[in-house]
Amino acid sequence: AQSVAQPEDQVNVAEGNPLTVKCTYSVSGNPYLFWYVQYPNRGLQFLLKYITGDNLVKGSYGFEAEFNKSQTSFHLKKPSALVSDSALYFCAVREGRDDKIIFGKGTRLHILP
Amino acid sequence: GAVVSQHPSRVICKSGTSVKIECRSLDFQATTMFWYRQFPKQSLMLMATSNEGSKATYEQGVEKDKFLINHASLTLSTLTVTSAHPEDSSFYICSAENPTSGSTDTQYFGPGTRLTVL
Numbered sequence: 001a002q003s004v005a006q007p008e009d010q011v012n013v014a015e016g017n018p019l020t021v022k023c024t025y026s027v028s029g030n031p032y033l034f035w036y037v038q039y040p041n042r043g044l045q046f047l048l049k050y051i052t053g054d055n056l057v058k059g060s061y062g063f064e065a066e067f068n069k070s071q072t073s074f075h076l077k078k079p080s081a082l083v084s085d086s087a088l089y090f091c092a093v094r095e096g097r098d099d100k101i102i103f104g105k106g107t108r109l110h111i112l113p
Numbered sequence: 114g115a116v117v118s119q120h121p122s123r124v125i126c127k128s129g130t131s132v133k134i135e136c137r138s139l140d141f142q143a144t145t146m147f148w149y150r151q152f153p154k155q156s157l158m159l160m161a162t163s164n165e166g167s168k169a170t171y172e173q174g175v176e177k178d179k180f181l182i183n184h185a186s187l188t189l190s191t192l193t194v195t196s197a198h199p200e201d202s203s204f205y206i207c208s209a210e211n212p213t214s215g216s217t218d219t220q221y222f223g224p225g226t227r228l229t230v231l
Contacts, residue, residue: 046220046222
């Protein structure tokens, strides 16, 4: 069965600095990988996904993620953090197009002014 | 495109009563919708998959008689929490896949409904 891990409960980054939110996954086949962001008392917003093709995926709000098959990772990155990026970030995986999606436990990102 | 709404956003009810939560896809038709539950400081737990015109598929451990799901149209799915108890208090989130977007692998989420059972 597929699984996804976000090893950090919280990440603190100074505004203007690059940020990385880590995610590793486990699937038996080719993964469909996603990042979502959740602001307080709101649902999840889709940021980006990797299905196939270029390992570097660009998404909303200047975020990008790199698919690394050998390390089974899909870390979320942004070159320069904004205070407004502070939120809860979820990595998710599904094993196939029609398979259910599994979410990581989430990483709370704090951008310090 | 791909906007999903939920109603109500917050509901407080007495123990023993039933609560209905609506999930609507506003600008697309969703053959499949999903219901999740999110506990404080925890991830989302998939409760069930709702298919238009057929019975919902529940995840292991989710009581189908307690969490009634109806997907009567391509734009509306409802979750009814029957005989609610304080332990049912949670944040319920629905999502939908947009087949017309060409990427049914992506789910679009509603804003969530916070249920508090007194």
